Amino acid sequence: MQQKSYVQGACDAPLIGATIGDYLDTVIERFSDNLALVVPSQDVRWTYREFGRRVDALAAGLLKLGLQSGDRIGIWSQNCAEWVLTQFATAKAGLIMVNINPAYRRAELEYVLKKVECSALILAPSFKTSNYLEMLQDVAPEIARCAPGRLQSERLPRLRQVIRLGAEKTGGMLNFDDLLDADDEDLRRLREVSRQLQFDDPINIQFTSGTTGAPKGATLTHHNILNNGFFIGEAMRLTDADRLCIPVPLYHCFGMVLGNLACVTHGATMVYPGEGFDAKAVLETVQAERCTGLHGVPTMFIALLEHPDFAQYDLSTLRTGIMAGSPCPIEVMRRVIDQMHMHEITIAYGMTETSPVSFQSAVDDPLDLRVSTIGRVHPHLEVKIVDAEGRIVPRGAKGELLTRGYSVMLGYWGDEEKTREAIDAARWMHTGDLAVIDENGFCSIVGRSKDMVIRGGENIYPREVEEFLYRHPKVQDVQCVGVPDQKYGEELCACVILRPGMQADADEIRAFCEGQIAHYKIPRYVRFVDAFPMTVTGKIQKYLLRERMGTELGLS
Template sequence: MFNKKLQIVSRHVLVQSLGQQALRSLSSSSAAVNSYLHHIGKEPLVYRNVGQQLELAASQFGSTEALVSCHEAKRYTFRSLLAEVDRLAAGLRKLGLQRGDAVGIWAPNYIQWYLGMMGAARAGLTSVGINPAYQGPEMEYCLNKVDIKAILAPDTFKTQNYYEILRDICPELAQSEPGKLKSEKFPHLRTVIINSQQSLKGALRFDELLDLSNASEQAEIGKLQREIQPESPCNVQFTSGTTGHPKAAVLSHHSFVNNGIHVGNRNELEGERICVQVPLFHAFGVGITIMAAMAKGATLVLPAAGFNPKDSLQAIVNEKCTVIHGTPTMYVDLVAEQRKLQLPLGKIKKAITGGAAVSPQLVLDVKQVLRVQAVHSVYGLTESTAVIFQSLPGEKDDRVLHYVGHLTDHIEAKIVDAQGCIVPLGQPGELCVRGYMTMLGYHGDVEKTKEILAEDNWLHTGDQFVLESDGYGRIVGRLKEMVIRGGENIFPKEVEDFLNSHPQVIETHVIGVPDERLGEELCAFVRLESDVDPKSFTNEALKAYCKGKLAHFKVPRYVVTVDTFPTTTSGKIQKFKLLKQFEDTFHPKKDQAQAVRV
């Protein structure tokens, strides 16, 4: 299903890369004013698949630790990791899975996740990352959306019992032989693999999968790599799905490998030890974390199966981590926990943040409280294999505070208006990108693919963006999140960044809410420092803080103080839930949160 040949549209570049002058515009004489840039880069793209990249890492960094799972007390070097991956890959083939078949990985951050993704890649299969928080109906959708043939999962995590959920939605499981499942509801599903010490009816234990093949069959996996084309599908990422069912973005080996290399280059990951707080199923986990570390021989440290700031801090200390990966919300929690624990964190070279816009105040907190030497930002989409813009090594603090980074190597970017016409540099519009990293398409959804990926291969991001002549970019806001208040266009991020600088505020998220007179008004959801009385966060205090610093129409009319924010597993704020919370808060019969009207 996933092994269709990719039709490549190549664009010949007639300019050579010359050191610092690698940033070039390929437009006409109007290039000096048009928001179009192509960052050629110094290092050429490579042509290899994910399995070959892992093989290269084992050759280059063999005895270096590749993966440390603190919560499982397990360690792998790059060499031992490759051997284990090939055991799994050979086992999957022994089960009858064929080139292009989809293997779902439904798990939090266990070593099983890494082995599953790499094993699928080495076997010529397509891994499908599934949110470990998904329940029965969501799993039904995923299983059928991409015709999943085998699924890997742990037995339990927190209150989640993965086997029971699968058995409930697929009753035939309990009556079938392992590897021979036949389900009317899921006609493609054949195998359920559970990482468990006990035998479960109809399921294969993860250890049994590893023991299915012999040495000869495992050796065949290495020979298979030359037959797996880099353009072929490697992984499916489900989008957040905050409005309706999530879409299934299909990504190639070529984009995975090259994005990983260029993320690793920018973040100078050679020999570093990375504290991994982000979920592995997400684009941040597979692209920015797994593939970048593999390219540069960096060690991945998994503090816990799910994000826990205390576990992260302890892992940083015990494993001497020099780099941290996390979303802004995770860093907010990490900073708050370190203020309480005051652990000796050692020398942390950089904190890499992505997945959502980061406020200038949080950047300062990370550097001061966590004693991080540099904060690097990465920006991209699931549909772009993770990274489009990212920080440059050694850049000044003002760059991190005000930009999402510099255009990544071998990527074109342009900014267009609502009619699709290019705008001058420095003016806002929608960011469109083109290059090796764009998805192959949404699986089984041609129309949705056409909406975001044009025939000329320009990918429309949906982000309101400003591109500077030096290659740096900044997000103004999401086009869909823009608030129109009495004819004034307001992007919530600007207001959020300002309110986050308030000394009593930890984190702010702003949404548009209905208003009979103005059409929309602003409501700010605010998380305060633990020692601040919510009742002290008064109308008068907020107005005074905003006076002379923020235009009157940008001052939120409503403020709701909260203890936590609803987030996806990948750390993104679910603003549609904030709207529901606003409605509940201001309903005359409900009083679920402290609220003031400004």
């Protein structure tokens, strides 16, 4: 009988049946003197014992404000020690932490706070060019006139508490550090509240990053993200001796699950090289802290490899890490392994709605498979590849990837219709990604179902063409999108970023393809760009790129 594209993650290690708070307490008992968190820019070097004490104090402080289990509390901030304290403190108190994208502006902030009806908001004063205090006061001008903790806003009627980071005081806002002064009675109440929590309770709302349109609030439980973080760390073979450099945004699953929870579940050290990604800061931090692991999206690794001082840094302590967030160029992976000593780097694949990882390569997978696939299915999960009619396809055939298991979100907050569109009656999460599973269970992502270009009846998978163009010696990065065409319906457009100092024209790029790939796959249009539209996490927003190219070419 022909083997079908269905796989499941058999595993001897059982799922963790505990809340995040309870599991953190067991980790602190085992690794109390291990470094938990290092943030050089804040002069933070906390052991697990110190980290746990601050988490408990903050959790108790939040409850003391009158917040109750199930209330939503937003956090709008860059990477910092306060962010991870909030992550674990809200979990201990049974509050639902709402991750707010640091790149959001006024309208987006208002949308998110209203959508999930946040009772409280923790925010940084500013980050890069964003003045968060000013934007919030534009949305809720009543803040300046209200006493701390007594906010009544016409546009944000459910928001009662605003807590700012930093030492300075702002009218109408509480100060983060003031919440850390918990007494014995406060801590006793926290313990009572924590005992009532269940691991299937919602604990986190993450708004999808907007690569395909308007964001939706994926609602995740203790069980979702705690287990996913644990098995991610297992795949990396993390131990309490590891130090993981985390330059990816904490507001996203990549930072808070693949980074923070992978570390904490193994007693490893979380290391933040800065408030946002900076290639020089990452290189300096890896060297100074002797990091053994490093996370990043492909564009981050490209920036590190292309940094003019790259060769001056000692990265020899690195062994593992994760490259994820968007498809990983094979040539970039080879350079990371060869030049950054990351011989045990893994590739991870998933989506926010699945907590997020559902496939990951193993550190001892053959090199060719680690650079050409996303590995095999994660423990305790099921995956199938289906055709347009929903039938499972044979191994080696393309189709949409569906995921089922402990990691699938509860749903989109306040949006039953969108939830039903994403999760079917059998609890399969429809990812929208096109994939192929081989006879040994290794999976390759070949594109997004919405990214597929249909040229005169021929299906073109942009990912396949991109991988070929990465071989061109002058090409640093490339993304292919479909643009309208009267004759064929769609034509392929290659958007190319050249290596520094290089020059090329469209004819040269097309000539490189001649005789190497099918004629209909050769891009009709080649545009040279300086950068791609991206989310804060480094995901390419292809729908924006597609719109821009259509406009520039006069086709839309």
